Every structure is written in C-alpha cells, then in structure tokens.
Amino acid sequence: MSIIVVGGGLIGSAVAFTLRDAGLEVEVLDAHLPGAGWRAAAGLLTPDGERLAGTPLHASALESLNLWPEFARSLEAHSGQSVHLRTGVFRLGPVPEVGEGPHGLTRCTPGEGRLHPASVVSAALTGVRVTRARVLALRPDRRGVSLQTDAGDRGGRLVVLATGAWSSAFGLDIRPVQGQALLLEGGNDHPAVYGTRRRGHGPHGYALGRPDGLYVGATARLSASVQPDSWARRWLQGAARTLAPTCSGHAVLSQLVGLRPVTPDGLPLVGPHPTLPGVVVATGHGRHGALLAPLTARQVLALVRQALPEAA
Structure with missing residues (x-):
C-alpha cells in the first residue's frame, strides 16, 4: 500500500516528491478544484516582503528559504524541467540606495527570490502516480x-492531508481567504518588486516577471468565491502602474483567483491529525505556501518515518 498524499498543490507536490525521493511509494489524489491557491500564487520567496520579522514564522521562513536552492536543483535534476528560481527581490522606496538595485529600488534580504509555482508542481509530480479524485x-x-473518494474507495498505509482551503472538511480549523492577481502580457524579465505601506497609505502590492508574463498581486479578503471581480481588477491595475509602470499598459492575459488556507493564529498545521490516527496534516500555510514548501516536506518526511518505523 502506498502513502497517499491528498492534494497536489505546492505543499502536496513538494511532500510527494520528498517522500518518493526517500524511497517511499507515493500516490497523489488531487480533486483539481477551481480556486486552488497555487494556481494563483506569485511564487515569491520573501520573508522581508511578507513582514515576517519578529513573528513566530520568521525562523521557519528563513530556514525554508535556505533550503530552496538545493530543493530546486533536486526538482530540476529529477524532472529535466526548470522551476525558474531566481534570486533578488526589491522594495519600492522613496529614496534609492546607490548600488543596491535598479533605480528607485532597495534590495531586500539576501537570498530572497521567486520561482514559478506551476513549474514547481509539474517538476515535483514527474514520475508520481497522480489520480484525479476528491x-x-x-x-x-x-x-x-x-479513503472514500468520488472515484472509488482505496486504502493507504498513511495519509498526508495537503488539502489547502478545503481542509475544514476533515475537521481542521481552516478558513479560505481569497486572493486575486493579474497576469499581464510581456514583462518576463521585470524584477520582483513589492511596495511599502506607510501609515496605511502609499504603494503596496507586488509585481514580478515570470515565464508566463508579468504577475501583479494581490488582494485579500475572507471569501470562498472563485469568481474574479471588477474592483480587484481596478486595484491591481493601480498597483501595476506604481510597481511596473513600463508594463502597466500591457494586455491582461488572465485575472487569477486563489483561496489561501488560513488558521486562526496564522501558523501552518504540520503534524499528526488531532483525531484521525494514521493521518498527517500539512496545511494552513496561508500566503506562505511557496516559501515554506521544502521545510514542510522535510517535516512531513520526519513524521512519516516516526509513524512508520520501517520507512526510516
């Protein structure tokens, strides 16, 4: 019997890759639901930009950031696909610091960067058995x-729940927070830039070039809706004019909507399920799924080895 990972997003795919790389038999069950957070995620790896300094997540964020270069190399060597990891994240500031970055931009924490979430998921799931099932x-x-699924019943030696915004269906205190973003044509080489908010005013949001275009994000509101709306589009276009003025007039390729899984205290849930023996939880990462994916995968591997001594 395989270890079954429920959810094939950034967290689920990173976990599946790590377990398989450790020699374990893995199957991923993915419901392919609209609104999956990773499909709308920016791919920024920036504790600084996420204002994590001084929070309980900061140490984990820095540890996971340091894991990303080797994790990316492993993904690329395994799959033959690039995950488009690039270093360098900048902050839009009122006074440019000479030599720090492009004109008007200040470099953030060394080692911060960005990647392409869809490429990470594709690379991580290469060679993994993936079944479309809820x-x-x-x-x-x-x-x-x-496991009872809409594609028939099956069994697993152990289950890893990486079900994101839908985790409440399994007794976990997770709520969906909707985020919307724009993908604009061109701007693939635009630097990763986030704005600053001073006393509630001023530039905010973030923009970055990706292989699929210029990404501009992101809104946040407590909602499970997966429908884009005109207010978010106007807000994002305004952010584009501030953060990427040379690209802000480019055609909109798509308006992305994703549901972030958020816990009451804002901290991810990684550990044994509180009431279901044989089930490990890896969810509740909110807006930090891309950043925390390799650390979470490593933590889940340790939990699996603890639960299944023969897997050590």
Whole structure:
C-alpha cells in the first residue's frame, strides 16, 4: 500500500516528491478544484516582503528559504524541467540606495527570490502516480487508512492531508481567504518588486516577471468565491502602474483567483491529525505556501518515518 498524499498543490507536490525521493511509494489524489491557491500564487520567496520579522514564522521562513536552492536543483535534476528560481527581490522606496538595485529600488534580504509555482508542481509530480479524485471521508483501520473518494474507495498505509482551503472538511480549523492577481502580457524579465505601506497609505502590492508574463498581486479578503471581480481588477491595475509602470499598459492575459488556507493564529498545521490516527496534516500555510514548501516536506518526511518505523 502506498502513502497517499491528498492534494497536489505546492505543499502536496513538494511532500510527494520528498517522500518518493526517500524511497517511499507515493500516490497523489488531487480533486483539481477551481480556486486552488497555487494556481494563483506569485511564487515569491520573501520573508522581508511578507513582514515576517519578529513573528513566530520568521525562523521557519528563513530556514525554508535556505533550503530552496538545493530543493530546486533536486526538482530540476529529477524532472529535466526548470522551476525558474531566481534570486533578488526589491522594495519600492522613496529614496534609492546607490548600488543596491535598479533605480528607485532597495534590495531586500539576501537570498530572497521567486520561482514559478506551476513549474514547481509539474517538476515535483514527474514520475508520481497522480489520480484525479476528491476525498469524501477518511476512516482509520487496521491496515492504515481507508479513503472514500468520488472515484472509488482505496486504502493507504498513511495519509498526508495537503488539502489547502478545503481542509475544514476533515475537521481542521481552516478558513479560505481569497486572493486575486493579474497576469499581464510581456514583462518576463521585470524584477520582483513589492511596495511599502506607510501609515496605511502609499504603494503596496507586488509585481514580478515570470515565464508566463508579468504577475501583479494581490488582494485579500475572507471569501470562498472563485469568481474574479471588477474592483480587484481596478486595484491591481493601480498597483501595476506604481510597481511596473513600463508594463502597466500591457494586455491582461488572465485575472487569477486563489483561496489561501488560513488558521486562526496564522501558523501552518504540520503534524499528526488531532483525531484521525494514521493521518498527517500539512496545511494552513496561508500566503506562505511557496516559501515554506521544502521545510514542510522535510517535516512531513520526519513524521512519516516516526509513524512508520520501517520507512526510516
């Protein structure tokens, strides 16, 4: 019996890759639901930009940031695909610091960068058995865990729940926070820039060039809607004019909508499920899924080895 990872987003795919790389048999069940957070994610790896200094997440964020270069190399060597990891994140400031970055930009924490989430997921799932199925119920049994899905029942030695904004269906205190972003034509080489907010005013948001265009993000509101709206589009176009003025008039390729999984205290849930034996939880990363993915995958591997001594 395989270890079953429920959810094939950034966290689920990173976990599946790491378990498989450790020699474990893995299957991913992915519901392919609209609004999956990774499909709308920027791919920024920036504790500074996320204002994590002084928070309980800061140490983990820095540790995971340091894991990304080797993790990216492993993904690329395994899959033969680039994940487009690039270093250099800048802050838009009122006074440019000479020699720090492009005109008017201040370089942030050394080692910060960005990547392309869709490429990470594709690379991580290369060679992994992925089944399109939505899990409806989990039942621990003597052999492991039984899963009822809309594609039939199956069993796993152990289950990893990486179900993002839909984790509340499995008894976890997770709420969806909607984020919207724009993908503009061109601007692939634009630097990764985030704005600053001073006393509630001034430039904010972030923009970065990716292989699929110029990404401008992002809104945030407590909602499970996956429909784009005109207010968010106007706000994002305003952010583009501030953060990427040379590209702000480019055609809009798509308006992205994703649901971030957020816990009451803002901290991810990584550990044994509180009521379901044989189930490990890896969810609740909010807006930090890309940044924390390699550290979370390493933590889940340790939990799996603890639960299944023969897997060590």
